[in-house]
Amino acid sequence: MGRRYIVPIQSREAAQFKRARYKVVLKPSTNRARALEHTHRITTYHRARSLEERAGTTGITGEFSIDGTGPSFKGYNVHCDGKTLREILRSPEVQYVEADTKTKADVTQQLSTWGLARISWKELPWPYKYRYSSTWSGIGITVYVVDTGVRVTHSVRQAHISFPHPHLLSTDTYACNTIAGLNWIGRNAEAGKSVVNMSLGGRKSPAVNGAVEALYRKGIVVVVSAGNKNLNASNYSPASAPNAITVAASDRWDWRTYFSNYGVSVDVFAPGVDVLSAWHTFDTAVEYLDGTSMAAPHVAGLAAYFLSSKTSCQCPLTIRNRIINNSWKGFIRDARIGTPNRLAYNGYA
Numbered sequence: 001m002g003r004r005y006i007v008p009i010q011s012r013e014a015a016q017f018k019r020a021r022y023k024v025v026l027k028p029s030t031n032r033a034r035a036l037e038h039t040h041r042i043t044t045y046h047r048a049r050s051l052e053e054r055a056g057t058t059g060i061t062g063e064f065s066i067d068g069t070g071p072s073f074k075g076y077n078v079h080c081d082g083k084t085l086r087e088i089l090r091s092p093e094v095q096y097v098e099a100d101t102k103t104k105a106d107v108t109q110q111l112s113t114w115g116l117a118r119i120s121w122k123e124l125p126w127p128y129k130y131r132y133s134s135t136w137s138g139i140g141i142t143v144y145v146v147d148t149g150v151r152v153t154h155s156v157r158q159a160h161i162s163f164p165h166p167h168l169l170s171t172d173t174y175a176c177n178t179i180a181g182l183n184w185i186g187r188n189a190e191a192g193k194s195v196v197n198m199s200l201g202g203r204k205s206p207a208v209n210g211a212v213e214a215l216y217r218k219g220i221v222v223v224v225s226a227g228n229k230n231l232n233a234s235n236y237s238p239a240s241a242p243n244a245i246t247v248a249a250s251d252r253w254d255w256r257t258y259f260s261n262y263g264v265s266v267d268v269f270a271p272g273v274d275v276l277s278a279w280h281t282f283d284t285a286v287e288y289l290d291g292t293s294m295a296a297p298h299v300a301g302l303a304a305y306f307l308s309s310k311t312s313c314q315c316p317l318t319i320r321n322r323i324i325n326n327s328w329k330g331f332i333r334d335a336r337i338g339t340p341n342r343l344a345y346n347g348y349a
Contacts, residue, residue, distance in 0.1 A: 019057055020099060024088055025075040027095045038093045039063065039076060046084045054081050114252055115271030115298055119344045122328065124252060138304040143195045145297075146181045178238075182211040191219025192314035193307065197300035198224040198238050199293030205237040212241035221307070221316045223247060223300040225292035227261035234265045245303065245320050247344075249273065249295040254343060255333045260292055262336040268323060269332050270298040270344040299323060299344050322347075 026035055039060055046059040058079045065074040078088070088094060116130035178200070185196055196215060201224070202208075212222050224241065226233040226248040233239040239246050239261060249260040249272025256262065257272055272295035274288045306322050307314055327342035335341040 019079075019081050020085075021061075021077065021079045022085065022088075023075060023077055023098045025095045025098070026093050028074075030074065030093045034093055035074060038091055042078070042084065042088055042091070045087050046078075046080055049081060049084060054084070057081055057084075059084075113276050115275050115294075118252070118271050119298055119302065120346050120348050122345075138301065138308050141193055141195060141304040141307045142189065143197060143300055143304050144185045144189060146178060146185075146196060146198045147200065178208055179211045182215060185220070186211075186215055186218055189215075189218075189220050194220045195300050195303045195307065196220060196222045197297055198222065198244075199291075199296045201225060201227045201236045201239055203237070204235055204240055208237040209241040212238050212244050216243040216316050219315055221245065221303045221319050223296050223303055225296040226266050228259040228291050228293075229261055230259050231261055232263040232265075233261035234263050236261065240265050243316065243320075245299060245323060247292060247296040247299045248339070249290075249292045250332055250343065253333075254331045256335050256339075257290070259290070260295075262339040264338050264340075266339050267320065268299060268327050268340070268342045268344050269335070270295040302344055302346055305346060 026038070030038070043060055046054060046057070061077045061079055063074075063076040078084075080088075085097070088097060113130075114124065118124050120130050178198070182196070185194075189196075198212075212224070215222050222238070222241070222244045224238040224244045224246050226239045226246050227236045228249075229236070233246060233248070238244055245267050246265050248262060248266045248269045249257040250269040251257055251271075251273040256269065260269075260272065272292055273290050275290070275294035277287055277289050277294065302323060303319050306319050323344065324340075324342060326345050326347040328345050330341050331343040332341050
C-alpha cells in the first residue's frame with residue numbers, strides 16, 4: 001500500500017516524521033465500524049511503542065465527524081512519534097494527514113465604543129461589538145500622535161504611550177510646532193512599522209504639507225483629520241496634503257456630520273460623534289467628543305491594523321489603497337458632491 005502524503009507539510013517535524021501533532025482525515029467511504037477499528041489499532045500500536053520512542057506524546061486526542069449533504073468529513077487528532085505516523089499513513093482508511101499548525105482566534109470585543117463597532121460591521125450592531133483578527137491587532141506598529149498637547153500623567157496614557165521629547169511643544173506658531181514634531185518622527189520612526197495621526201489643522205500650508213510628503217516618501221503612513229469648518233478640506237493643512245489619508249466625520253446613522261469638511265481631498269469617513277476619549281482636566285477624566293479629530297484616530301488604528309498583517313507591501317500607498325478598497329461605498333448621506341463616499345471598514349469577514 002502506497003504512503004499517503006502529508007498535505008500540506010506545515011512544519012519541520014512533519015517533514016522529518018518526528019514527534020508532532022497531526023490531523024488525520026479518513027476516507028468518506030470509511031464507515032463507523034471501520035473507523036473505530038482503525039483508531040483502536042492505532043491507539044494499541046502507539047501504546048506498544050517503547051516509552052523512549054513515544055515520550056511526550058499522547059496518542060489520539062480527539063475525534064471529529066461532520067456529516068452533510070455531501071461526503072462526510074471524519075477523522076481524528078493525534079500526537080505521536082514518527083513510527084506511529086508511518087503506521088497511520090499505511091492504513092487503507094486514511095485519506096490524508098496534515099501537520100497541525102497554530103491558529104489565533106478572531107476576536108469580538110464586547111461592550112465596545114460605537115465607533116469601533118461601526119468600522120467592523122456592515123451595519124452597526126447593538127449592543128456594540130468590535131470584531132477584528134487577533135493575528136494582526138497592530139502588534140509591532142508604533143502610532144505617533146501629533147497634537148497640541150498631552151496630559152502626560154493621565155491614567156489611560158501610562159500603559160500605552162511614551163512621551164520622549166516634551167520640549168517640542170512651545171508657544172510658537174501651529175506650523176512650526178507641527179513641523180518640529182514631524183521632523184522628530186522622521187528621524188526616529190521606522191518605515192513600514194509606523195503611523196502618524198494628526199488630529200489638527202489650520203489654513204493651507206505648503207510647509208506642513210511638505211513635511212507630510214517627506215514622511216510619506218520615507219515610508220511612513222500619515223492619517224489626518226479633514227477639519228471641522230463644513231468647508232472644502234482642500235483649503236486646509238494637513239488635510240490637503242496629497243499623500244495623507246484624510247478623514248471626514250460621520251455619525252451613528254452614517255450621515256456626514258454638520259461640521260465635517262468635505263471635498264476631493266477626503267479619502268474616507270469614520271465615526272466622529274460622541275467618541276469616548278481621555279480628557280485633560282484630571283488624570284482619570286474622560287469625555288465624549290465630536291470632531292474629525294475623533295474620526296482620524298479610527299483610521300490611524302486601522303492603518304496600524306493593516307500594517308501588522310504583513311500580507312503585502314507595507315508602503316503608505318498600499319495601506320492607503322487597502323483602506324480605500326476595504327471601505328463601504330455609498331453609505332454616507334450628504335457626503336457632498338465631489339467627496340469620495342467611503343466609510344472605513346476593517347475588512348473583517
